[in-house]
Amino acid sequence: MFTRRRKPAPVERLSATDHNKAPEPLVGEDAGKRSTVGLDYMTYEQLEDFGSELDDVRQRILNDLGQRDADYIRRVIRVQRAFEVLGRIGLFFPFYWPVFVVGIALLGLAKILENMEIGHNVMHGQYDWMNDPMVDGKRYEWDIVAPAQDWKHGHNYIHHTYTNVHGMDRDIGYNLFRIDADQPWYPSHRFNLPLAFMLMLVFEWGVMYHGVELDEYLAGRMPKEEFQARKKRALRKIRRQVFKDYLLYPALSLPLVPFTAWWVPLAVLGGNIVANVIRNIWSFNVIFCGHFPADVQTFSKEQAENENRGQWYLRQLLGSANITGTPLFHLLTGNLSYQIEHHLFPDIPARRYPEAAREVRRLVEKYGLEYNTGRLSKQLASVARQLATLAVRPDDPYKRGNSPESKALRRAQRAARE
Amino acid sequence: MALAPFVTSDHYVSVQAYTQAPREVAIGIIRRALGSRAVASLTSPHTVDHYLEQVHPMLTVALVRARVVDVRRETGQASTVVLRANGAWSGFRPGQHVQFGVEVNGTRKIRCFSVSSSGARPGNRFSVSVKAHPDGYVSQFLHHRLRPGTLVHLSQAEGEFVLPSPVPDDLLLLSGGSGITPVMSMLRTLRDTGHRGRVTFLHYARSRADEMFADELEEIAAAMPSARIHRVYTRRPEDAARGGPSGRFTAEHLEQVGVDPARTPSYVCGPAGLIAAVRAAYDELGAGAMLHTEYFKVPSVDPDAADATGTLTFEDSVASAENSGATILEQAEAAGLTPAFGCRMGVCNTCATRKNHGAVRHVISGAVGANTDETIKICVNVPVGDVNVAL
Numbered sequence: 001m002f003t004r005r006r007k008p009a010p011v012e013r014l015s016a017t018d019h020n021k022a023p024e025p026l027v028g029e030d031a032g033k034r035s036t037v038g039l040d041y042m043t044y045e046q047l048e049d050f051g052s053e054l055d056d057v058r059q060r061i062l063n064d065l066g067q068r069d070a071d072y073i074r075r076v077i078r079v080q081r082a083f084e085v086l087g088r089i090g091l092f093f094p095f096y097w098p099v100f101v102v103g104i105a106l107l108g109l110a111k112i113l114e115n116m117e118i119g120h121n122v123m124h125g126q127y128d129w130m131n132d133p134m135v136d137g138k139r140y141e142w143d144i145v146a147p148a149q150d151w152k153h154g155h156n157y158i159h160h161t162y163t164n165v166h167g168m169d170r171d172i173g174y175n176l177f178r179i180d181a182d183q184p185w186y187p188s189h190r191f192n193l194p195l196a197f198m199l200m201l202v203f204e205w206g207v208m209y210h211g212v213e214l215d216e217y218l219a220g221r222m223p224k225e226e227f228q229a230r231k232k233r234a235l236r237k238i239r240r241q242v243f244k245d246y247l248l249y250p251a252l253s254l255p256l257v258p259f260t261a262w263w264v265p266l267a268v269l270g271g272n273i274v275a276n277v278i279r280n281i282w283s284f285n286v287i288f289c290g291h292f293p294a295d296v297q298t299f300s301k302e303q304a305e306n307e308n309r310g311q312w313y314l315r316q317l318l319g320s321a322n323i324t325g326t327p328l329f330h331l332l333t334g335n336l337s338y339q340i341e342h343h344l345f346p347d348i349p350a351r352r353y354p355e356a357a358r359e360v361r362r363l364v365e366k367y368g369l370e371y372n373t374g375r376l377s378k379q380l381a382s383v384a385r386q387l388a389t390l391a392v393r394p395d396d397p398y399k400r401g402n403s404p405e406s407k408a409l410r411r412a413q414r415a416a417r418e
Numbered sequence: 419m420a421l422a423p424f425v426t427s428d429h430y431v432s433v434q435a436y437t438q439a440p441r442e443v444a445i446g447i448i449r450r451a452l453g454s455r456a457v458a459s460l461t462s463p464h465t466v467d468h469y470l471e472q473v474h475p476m477l478t479v480a481l482v483r484a485r486v487v488d489v490r491r492e493t494g495q496a497s498t499v500v501l502r503a504n505g506a507w508s509g510f511r512p513g514q515h516v517q518f519g520v521e522v523n524g525t526r527k528i529r530c531f532s533v534s535s536s537g538a539r540p541g542n543r544f545s546v547s548v549k550a551h552p553d554g555y556v557s558q559f560l561h562h563r564l565r566p567g568t569l570v571h572l573s574q575a576e577g578e579f580v581l582p583s584p585v586p587d588d589l590l591l592l593s594g595g596s597g598i599t600p601v602m603s604m605l606r607t608l609r610d611t612g613h614r615g616r617v618t619f620l621h622y623a624r625s626r627a628d629e630m631f632a633d634e635l636e637e638i639a640a641a642m643p644s645a646r647i648h649r650v651y652t653r654r655p656e657d658a659a660r661g662g663p664s665g666r667f668t669a670e671h672l673e674q675v676g677v678d679p680a681r682t683p684s685y686v687c688g689p690a691g692l693i694a695a696v697r698a699a700y701d702e703l704g705a706g707a708m709l710h711t712e713y714f715k716v717p718s719v720d721p722d723a724a725d726a727t728g729t730l731t732f733e734d735s736v737a738s739a740e741n742s743g744a745t746i747l748e749q750a751e752a753a754g755l756t757p758a759f760g761c762r763m764g765v766c767n768t769c770a771t772r773k774n775h776g777a778v779r780h781v782i783s784g785a786v787g788a789n790t791d792e793t794i795k796i797c798v799n800v801p802v803g804d805v806n807v808a809l
Contacts, residue, residue, distance in 0.1 A: 070524030081472045129756060131519075131526040134468065138758075141463035240462045248459055 028305030035307040037299060038314040042367055050367055051310030057359045058345050061352050069349045070130050076117050076331070077134075084110035087275065092253050094267030095260045104271045108278030109332075114143045115283060116334025117350065123152055126349045144204045144279075147237040150211035150230050160346050164291065164298040164319035171291065172298060174199075174206065175215055178390040179292045179383075182300075184401030185394050192391035193384070196288075203280035208234055245272040282332070285380060286323070290339040293321045293382035295372055314369070316343035317360070322373035329376075330354070340371065449505055453479040475569055476504040482572040487543065489564050492630040496549040496596065497561045498534060501570060503542040510544065510575030512537040512603040513685065513712070518546060519571035522559060526571060529556045530763055532599040532687075533575060534631075538610035547630060549596035579687065579712035581607065587615030590677050592696060594622040594667075594688025600712060601687055602631055608645070609638050617645040618677050622667060622692065625654035648675050667692055669699040679705035687712040690782055713763070713782050728803035733774055735809055745781065746771075746796035750809050757796060757809050764798035771796050776805030 038047055083106045090103015118135075119142030121127070127135040141148045154170060162168035166182060173179040177196060178189040188195075199206050212234050217227040249272060250265040257264055297318040304315060323329075323337040330337050335350035341357050342350065364371045374382075397403035451457065457466050467478040476483055484501040492498055510516070510533045519528040534547035550561035581604050589608075593601040598621055608617055623629040629649065639647045650671070651657045655664045663671035672679055679700050686696050686709065693711050700709045726743030732755055739753045747769055750757050759769040764782060770793050777788035778799040786802060787794065796807065 065524065067524040070521070078472055081469055085469065130524055131528070131758075132521075134471075143463060237463075240459070244459055244462050 028302075031306065033306060035305055035311050036303050037307055037311040038318075041314070041369055044308065046367065047310035047314065048308055049310070050363065051308060051313055053363055054313045054344060054360075055309065057356060058348065061345070061348050061356060065129055065349065069127075069351065070132075072351050073118070073122075073127055073130075073135055073349070076113060080110050080113040080118060083107070083113065088249065091249065091268050091271040092256065092264075094264055094271070100267070100271065104274050104278070107271070107275035108282075111143055111275060111279040112282050112332055115279060116286070116336065117331055118334075119143070119148075120334050120336070121350045123148055124156060125347050128347075143241075144207065145234075145238050145241045146204065146208035146211050147233040150213075150233060151207065154211050154213070156346065160343065162304075163316055163343060164296070165301055165304045165315075166298060167301055168304075170210070170213075170216075173292075174210055177387060179386055180298045181390060181399075182298055183390075184406060185390070185399055186401045187393075189391050190393070192387040196387055200281055200284040201277055203284040204276065208238070245276065285376070286333045286336050288383050289321060289323050289376065289379040290336060291320060292386060293372065293374075293379045294386050295370070295382075296321050313344055316340070317364075317369065317371070319343070320372070321379060322357075322371075323376050323379055324373055325376065340373075445505065449479055478504060478506055480506055482506045482574060484542075484570045484572055486564060486566050486568045486570060488566055489560070491561075492547060493549075493628055495561070495628070496547060496630045497564075498545050498547040498630075499531075499560060499564060500535075500543065500545045501572075503544070503572065505542070507542055507572070508574055510537060510603075511580040512607040513580040513600040513687075514575040514577040515600065516546065516575050517573035518556075520556065520559065520564070520568065521571075522555075527556045527559070528571075528759070528768075529554075532603070534599040534602045534606075536606035536610045537581075537603060538607050547596075547599040547602070549630070577712070579685065579710060581685075582683070585611075585613060585615070586683050588682045589615065589617045590620065590672075590679075590682045590684040591617065592620045592667075592684060592686045592688075594692040595624075595628075596630065597686075597688030597692070597712070598623075598630055599687075601685060604685065605638060605645075609642050613642075614644055617642070618675055618682075619645065619647045620650070620663070620671065620675055620677075621648070622650045622652060622688070625651050626657035628653075646675065667695045667699075669702065672699065679703050679708060681708075683708050683710070685710045685712075689713075726800075728776075728801065728805070730801050731804070731806040732809040733806055741801045741803070741805070743800060745798060745800050746778070746794075746805070746807060746809075749801075750796065750807075755809055759797055762797045764795050769796045770794070772808040774806040774808055776807075777802040778805060 034044070042050065087103045087105070087107030087110055090099050090106060093099040093103065119140065122135050122140045123137050123142065125137035128137050133139055137152075159169055159171045164172060166172065166180075173183060176199065177192050178185055212230045213222060213227070216222040217224070246269055250269040253265045253268045299315060299319070304311075307315065317340055320339040320343045322340050323333065325333075325337055330353075335353045336342060338350070338353035338357055341353040341360060344360065345353075345356060348356070361371060363369075394400060397405040398409065400406060452466050452470070460466075461469055465480065467481050470477040470479065471481070476485065482503060484503040484507070486499055487502050488500040490498045490500070512533070515530050515532045517528050518531045519526045521527075531546040531548050533544055535543075535545040548557050548560050550557045552558075577600075579600060585608065591601045591604055601619070601621075605617070605619055619635075621629070621635075626632060626649075629635075629651075635647055635649070639645060648662050649658055650663050650665070650667075652666055658664070663674045677684075680703060684696075684700070684705075686693055690713055693713060697706070697709060697711065700706050726741050728741045729738050730741050730746065730749050731738040732750060732753065735755055737753055737755070739749055742749055742752070744752070747757060747759055747762065757769055757771065762769075764780075773790075773792050773794050775790040777786055778794055779786045779802050781798050781800055787799075794807075796809075
């Protein structure tokens with residue numbers, strides 16, 4: 001009665017609010033040509049089996065969702081709200097520095113929890129089954145300058161569907177860094193490392209800018225109305241966030257000035273900035289460890305076209321990297337330390353990833369695959385090494401985007417298409 | 419504290435206007451302050467309710483919530499749930515319904531239920547009455563497992579099927595089966611406000627054992643000399659008083675109870691069959707304008723099963739199913755999808771979905787719509803042949 005069929009056209013028509021679509025394959029023009037993802041590891045038949053085994057894992061967990069998962073996310077929300085309120089109160093005591101410092105730390109932690117374990121995961125639709133408007137992926141808006149709608153389009157749809165496919169996944173180096181040897185080198189990539197350091201401090205602004213997709217508009221791939229709508233949404237969100245963190249809360253401390261010191265509102269402002277930067281540094285580090293360590297594989301469009309289910313899963317597995325750590329560490333990463341499981345099953349509640357990881361590792365063993373995992377320090381060092389080595393100008397002119405050879409090649413490719 | 423409708427002899431007047439204690443005024447001001455834009459900027463991007471509910475679940479400003487005070491069995495199949503709503507509740511008009519959400523195993527299940535209590539009593543206490551549908555997960559849950567103290571998530575009262583204000587002297591209230599609940603709210607309100615006009619209540623039930631509020635109806639008959647209450651038992655006519663109407667509704671029943679349809683505003687709530695019969699009778703007598711109706715039970719499957727052909731395609735999910743003749747919502751759920759839904763009876767519009775192409779039949783009105791790119795409520799539409807929806 002219930003059949004699944006392949007979609008006839010590429011998936012471009014989906015709207016940005018479709019956040020929890022089941023994984024969809026990349027469909028090529030030549031339907032007879034099969035994807036070559038994963039053929040180094042197994043045959044097409046084995047890939048099919050691999051896919052259906054992972055489908056079973058997903059279904060088993062989905063069938064088991066219930067009160068415990070609902071209680072869990074509500075408990076996290078409760079802790080987050082408490083941290084946020086206590087942190088904001090602490091910020092009003094800059095004349096008593098221990099309270100002030102604890103306030104900054106709590107507000108930073110609250111923002112980390114809100115963005116990672118709550119916001120990111122809720123907006124993946126992980127808790128849509130609860131039918132509770134407080135944790136509804138379609139309605140949730142997170143505490144960061146990037147508006148949810150455009151982030152969901154770029155992240156849930158583009159990044160999670162076309163993960164690590166060159167020319168499709170805009171998250172490979174975010175159009176800023178050369179993080180993969182298959183990316184063409186440009187002179188700006190010499191500054192890979194210092195640029196990454198700067199992005200780390202202002203990461204939420206980077207996420208917002210990435211979601212506006214100015215590059216897509218300038219390249220003529222996005223209509224003007226769409227770009228302006230994105231710009232408008234971003235500006236509105238920026239206004240609200242900046243107003244709250246950097247104007248309203250400092251202003252609320254003005255009545256304290258006559259009793260304490262003139263610099264109290266400035267201290268509150270500073271505390272808010274520091275809390276946001278703490279969150280920026282943390283989420284930058286977690287997220288860069290998800291796809292950018294060495295040995296994480298990327299794919300060409302031709303390779304990935306017409307994947308079967310198993311190949312889709314395998315691309316996610318080979319294109320992601322995990323971080324090991326304690327349960328508290330996993331909570332603070334929003335379980336994105338289980339990046340592999342997150343990419344395999346983006347819409348199941350993240351607290352189930354450790355459980356899924358056991359099954360995934362069993363399959364990795366069974367089919368002789370690679371499972372990229374390591375301590376935070378190891379993965380971070382690997383990312384830094386990648387950024388440093390790939391910043392160096394390659395000798396091969398075809399690896400340099402601005403070399404005459406590359407330009408001639410692109411011209412020839414364009415001519416061939418027309 | 420809230421805007422619970424308060425009824426004087428003929429008009430609904432907001433209680434707030436003149437009967438508030440200073441404490442309630444203060445609470446009202448605090449509530450308005452918490453709901454203000456200034457506070458919203460402090461909690462942005464979340465609402466103030468995201469924080470208040472952590473202090474106490476009933477403290478929300480915009481989200482209507484209630485505690486179950488009591489669950490009373492009305493018949494073997496029906497219960498009345500008495501609720502105490504929080505201050506976000508702005509009251510109801512007799513005849514309206516609410517979306518009623520309870521959490522079962524982590525999932526909030528939402529259904530529409532009619533308010534059955536009197537609208538004449540100020541305060542936040544009211545009741546809904548529900549007949550447990552054999553396949554109705556939520557109504558069965560309410561009837562058998564709901565306990566006092568449970569937190570319930572509500573909408574504001576909704577619906578246009580309400581007593582007019584001012585209340586006309588002559589009225590006909592007509593109901594079938596569990597369609598009695600909104601009508602009961604109207605009747606109780608009329609009793610409590612001392613309405614002196616000629617109210618005729620005509621109710622159809624299968625038997626006396628199946629009838630909700632049976633004893634109270636007798637009390638009302640005694641307390642309201644101007645009201646005439648007639649009950650028709652379609653399966654066990656011997657339960658009824660002699661000499662009244664019998665069998666299913668016909669135009670003669672109106673005559674037997676002494677109602678002139680052309681001059682009597684009439685409020686009818688019940689299953690689709692009863693409403694169709696009443697509507698036909700009124701139209702024949704040229705009195706259609708006097709009739710106000712509310713459907714109660716929605717047939718979940720199209721009676722005309724010959725239409726159950728073709729394929730139902732869920733475009734966005736890249737899935738399809740053989741048309742089983744059930745509503746699109748049910749077929750989508752059977753196919754493993756999880757579309758948003760609310761009342762499941764065509765009222766709340768939560769499940770509104772774009773139909774890309776194909777013909778659908780509305781299970782209540784029977785109207786067939788075949789427009790492309792049309793938004794439909796998938797809980798009350800069944801596919802007729804091949805249909806493609808954006809799910």
